[in-house]
Amino acid sequence: MEQKGVLLESGTNELEIVEFSVANNKFGINVIKVREIINPIPVFSIPHAHKHIEGIIEIRGEILPVINMARVLGYPDSDLPEMDKYIVTEFNMQKVIFHVHGVDKIHRISWNQIEKPTNLYQNLDSQIIGVIRKEDGMLLLLDFEKIVVDINPETGINPNRLKQIEKRDRSQYKIVVAEDSALLRKLLSxxxxxxxxxxxxxxxxxxxxxDYLETAISQEPDIEKAAQLVITDIEMPVMDGLFLTKQIKEHSTLSKLPVVIFSSLITDDLRHKGETVGADAQVSKPEIGELINVIDQLL
Known part of the structure; x- marks a missing residue:
């Protein structure tokens, strides 16, 4: 994990996935979110905690919650708990540990290899954000942000965070948002x-x-009639936000558009990725109030 962010250049539309297992089912998490992978250590249980919270542990002076992924996914506990693994993660400005049954390997793939779940098994409450086909089966990408928000809604986007924002008419501005999560699209809307x-x-x-922006300027050279600003997530099937930002900033006409990256992956260690592709600003989810302030500064 020490080399994460070094192996992959920004704006290549590639990512590395850590493959892990829960009850013999295969899942994946973006390497960027992973701080380290450790063997199980004693967990201190918390009275009246959420049913998915196994307890807390201390790692290098930090007290971190442990989420039992078998409980989250509705699977039985491990038959060999001594062989389980703890995935220590950081996103949304917080650190969380996910208890899984095994960690297998790292895959380097393109975002366009990740298929969006169909409506038959994906909805607003779905924990699946992508499907990767492999020779020996399928790998499911999980929405770890949603898993954490379901446990503690205060960590998500909250309209109450807008109370400090100056109330004024912003209706003249047109914004384009790229966000793969249906839940977050609704919250952002x-x-x-x-x-x-x-x-x-x-x-x-x-x-x-x-495609929308390029079609718009082909019909009307004035880009401001199509949009005055773009907000993009980073993790998205088909084309991620870093590659989108790079394409906009290298385009002769679209480059005038301010681009704000609004992602759970905005940390001090990873901020350079957005800077490399030319993002005008980067805001970590769920700081919606800060997002509005940044938009006001750019418009």
């Missing part, structure tokens, strides 16, 4: 509307957003 932004076009991935 509600909060941007509350802030006064009523002209917002949402897209499920970077490619759809880029």
């Amino acid at each position: 509600d909060t941007l509307s509350e802030a006064g932004f009523h002209k917002v076009d949402f897209f499920e991935n970077g490619k759809d957003a880029l």
